Amino acid sequence: MTVRHVISLNRSWEVGGTGYDPSGEIRRTAVSGRAVAALEQSPQQPELARILQISLLCNNAKLEQDDEGHWIVKGDPTEGALLTFAAKAGTRPETMRQWHRGKEIPFDSNTGKMSVVCKDTAGTESQDCYVFTKGAVEMLLQRCTQVQSDGRLLELTEERKRIILEQNGKLSGEALRVLGFAYRPLTDGDLPEPDERDMIFVGMVGMMDPPKPEAAHSIQEALALGVKPVMITGDHPITAISIARQLGMYDGSQRVLSGHELDRMTDEELQEAVEHTAIFARVSPEHKLRIVRAFQQRGHLVAMTGDGINDTPAIKQANVGIAMGRTGTEVTKQTADMVLKEDDFGTIVEAVKEGRTIMGNIRKALGCLLTGNLAEIIVSSAAVILGMPLPLVPVQILLMNLITDALPAMVLAINPGNKTKLTERVEIADGNLYRKVFARGALLGLGSLGLFAASLASGVPLPAARSIAFATLVSGQLMQTFSWRQEGSAESVKDWSQDRFLVGALGVSWLSLLAALYIPPAARFFHAAPIAWSHWIPVLAVAGSVTLLSKPLVAWIESGRPGAANPVRQMRTAVVA
Template sequence: NWSVSGDPTEGALLTLAAKANYWREVLERGEPRVGEFPFDSVRKRMTVITEHNQKLYAYTKGAPDIVLGLCSEIMSGGKVSPLTEEMRQELLRVNEAMAAKALRVIALAYKPVNKREQANQEEYVEKDLVFLGLVGMIDPPRPAAVKAIRVCREAGIRPVMITGDHQVTAEAIARDMGFPLEGKGILTGTELDQMTDEELVAQVEDISVYARVSPNHKLRIVKAWKKRGHVVAMTGDGVNDAPAVKEADIGIAMGKTGTDVTKEASSMILADDDFATIVAAVEEGRGIYDNIRKFIRYLLSCNIGEVLTMFLAALVGVPLPLLPIQILWVNLVTDGLPAMALGVDHSDPDIMKRKPRHPKESVFSGGLAGKILGRGIQIGLGTLLVFMLAYYLSDGNLVLSRTMAFTTLVFSQLFHVFECRSERHSPWELGFFGNRYLVIAVSLSVIMQLAVIYLPALQPIFKTAALNGLHWLIILAVSGGRTMLTGLYYLLFATAKKAGKPAYQ
């Protein structure tokens, strides 16, 4: 099995030659390379000079329109003849037809170098070439990349394709990958040169594909997007891509084909050179940020509930509902385990259908502060209500009242942790068993809470008393009432949705 190592275009040309039984290693032994004019994005061509039987030959490959402009003759049927204007136009039409099939087209030419002393002069060597032919190669879009483009658009991320390929080739590839090309959807480097920076800024949001561009064009494009107030990510691999990669808010260098200069200029290196990996990283990042918000929401609302319970009890002049050891138990066991499990929770199923958040957005944005405060007040009032109800119904049995308040606080937090799994979906939509770590954490918390209530050895330590069925009914109604009501609403809504009727009818 053969595999290409290095530049895929060079690998495709070597493969083509090998199929015709021309092997690079064999050719270089009989016709060694003695000079080279390397490729760059401005020249759009490269030339090597070899020596055979004490004679020098130049071989050039590059963009068809560029190479054809350097040719004065053509080889056909083994004979060299003048290259007429009609032939030139016909070759350009063939190039357009190949490019329309999403082929990357390269022109090949050669020339005997008669003046050895001028072999190092680019202007002499790359002039009056003999045209040999056109080579078409295809680099079909990976299915994962096509899907990634679609996911990007759904996520509010605008992908833009910037390539040095011919405009027709770029347009064909862009259509295959799902880029919108309505209106002025594609712009060439030549057209870009004729635009001022102000004109580019005004039109940049309408352009999805740039063809035949140079590294300087890439830098202008990045600056134009930033002037429109967007957060810009830019990928690059060559040395000349480094300025654009550095200018972008998020510079991404290719791990396999990227140069050291570009990697140094970047803020992230893409190890597998796959665009789909960038989209996966965006999804992972959104999930991590969501989990941070879940963690904050859960801990702060629970702590507000605990503080309010003690504060309001002091205000109304009733005995303290909780003892220090009970508060410590809640903070160490009931708060800690579920909160850590939230940190590894799964992302929402529609996380990549949201618009990007502003980079300066507060972590409490989107109504999170109100949710924290509201749920904290509810937990605090519910705990105090159960304490006062138990205290007066039990004729001042302080141990029983504190046990019920203690348990209400714990179970309010355990019910609430499932609500914290998403800010947009109820736990009934997501399911209660989607996060096995959370299920384990909640189960352990329940078992340990039951242990401090019912085990005789622990009751004196935590100052608790055994609870009966009526006590549990009150505790679960107060602590889990909200969750049960949302479950009932979801059940009615889901049933109505299946029947095609509004849920409120």
């Protein structure tokens, strides 16, 4: 965060430099914005000097250099930007050591300001005791009766207030965070409680808090995932809209609600409004909590991100509370469910992708296992019911489960997935999964039983017929691994063919099948017999056609399901940032 502009009633300045490095020039600017003169290291202009003074005294942050020589801020980034701004003008905390802070009113989102009472211990007059305040411009103006201009105190008329608000709006329209400054001399030298009435408005600063270059890309990925990003900020609505446009979160069609509007809304009205609102500005902690609850009551899953104490109630209420690891307060970190080591919104998007990959993998492995087990049950139970010889002996069932359920299903469960192929949110198990399992398992089981019966009818010995049924079931389940690998994703054959773990696992399973059939010691142990190569044609035909035939079967089941034409609306995930 960097201070870019400083404005008083009738003067303005530009501030150079970037970040927290206290190197940069402060230049006086004309009305048109053209720089006209560089300041001395100790600026004498009264309003600028007062703003610099308040920036240092009404401040709890520290500006330091780390071991690598980089300038860092310990504390609030906004206050860190003010320290950097003061340092550029040659004003540092050491120059304010004669000032003693006696009282403080910490920043409060409800009032939008922070105040301190300071006394110049080197002074001798009662006028050396002041209240210094910084905060939202519109909030400060409500407590000001005068404005300082070229060192003179003027009455804060409606016209002058209009000029100040226009300046505030102009800076906000440039996506700058605006902070106003005011003060009031005190007559009591015993450092009384801060009295924020009849203040004197001095000016304002516009701070650039640009989104990270990769943030816009992360926002677009979130939208593609079906996640709705929502901005909740204490900034001016104009500032929030400008930044939201840069991030691609706002195109003009969504609503923008302020804290004042939220106060006038009932909970029911807010629940309706959140569906069409992308930005909530000038909000308090209570507003954040209401917004999170409103999303939840609309059926959304909410992940709330934040770094300050005022975010804590909403973070605790959210389904997933996310705190910033670098800038977050300890209270926020302790309340949150997750703490980001790097304060990067893209990390949240990656976490969503990773979570969906895990959910998808469990779903694929479950479908693969259930399909094979259902086929085995159908083959064995149907043969018994029909009075046929058993198509499989127990040792063959054990080998089949070892070949099909061990390596291939395990690889499906731990597959890293292709996260460039964005998919919709899925459930681990639902009606659609069960219908596919039923269709594929039934087709594979009935196909295997049919080949077994046809082989016996054509005079094939029982051991060879059992081997044909065994090979059909194993081949079908291994081929199903390919189908389940692509389930719910946009991956192509090229994607999974490059998965060496999957290809390797399937290769081991195929070799195990052939070894059990054609290596005599293994064949005797598993009560199998070699089958003629001509028999592999119907085996592979049945095994390979299961996926193709299951699609129209699932579609037919879907068409006859009650309520199929009116699917239930799925919950969307909302990230509140």
